[in-house]
Amino acid sequence: MKLAELRERLQGHGVVLAVDAGQLKVTAPRGALTLATVAAMKRCKAQLLEALALEARCAAIDKRVGELVPAAEVNELFGNDAARALTERQWKEIGDLVGEGLMLWEKLQRLQETEIPETDLAEAAA
Numbered sequence: 443m444k445l446a447e448l449r450e451r452l453q454g455h456g457v458v459l460a461v462d463a464g465q466l467k468v469t470a471p472r473g474a475l476t477l478a479t480v481a482a483m484k485r486c487k488a489q490l491l492e493a494l495a496l497e498a499r500c501a502a503i504d505k506r507v508g509e510l511v512p513a514a515e516v517n518e519l520f521g522n523d524a525a526r527a528l529t530e531r532q533w534k535e536i537g538d539l540v541g542e543g544l545m546l547w548e549k550l551q552r553l554q555e556t557e558i559p560e561t562d563l564a565e566a567a568a
Contacts, residue, residue, distance in 0.1 A: 443491050446554035450481055461494045486558045496550040503543040510536055 452459065455474040459469045466487055468475075475483075483490065510532050528536075 443482065443558050443560060444495065444554065445486055445556045445558060448479075448486065449493070449554075451479070452483075456465055459490060459494060461491060461498070464491075466491055466494075476540075482558050482560075486556065489553055489556050493550060493553050496546050496553070500543055500550070503539045503546070507536055507539050507543075518549050 449459075452470075455470070457468060457470040457474055460469070466483075468483070510528070
């Protein structure tokens, strides 16, 4: 199973993953987590934490770009005075943020393809 498949499975069962002070926090409805699922989460805890951190940074980048270029201006950005209203420094920041965001997104995509070794229930119960 790949990390992305595990995350989709968890989300489909209403499981919410979060990071709190560097620790993985799991909120799940009663009965949503099987022994095998918990074992899989333990085996890839570092990857789950990294994926959540990458997603948080991408969201922060998206928010900052949105602050620099309000959504109402995006569609008309290159056809009106909004583009000229941005300073050279703001354009550089946007370029840097977009570049970082693409790099992080690619890293997240590679991470999502990480194979998680399967386990049997006997191993999970141990």
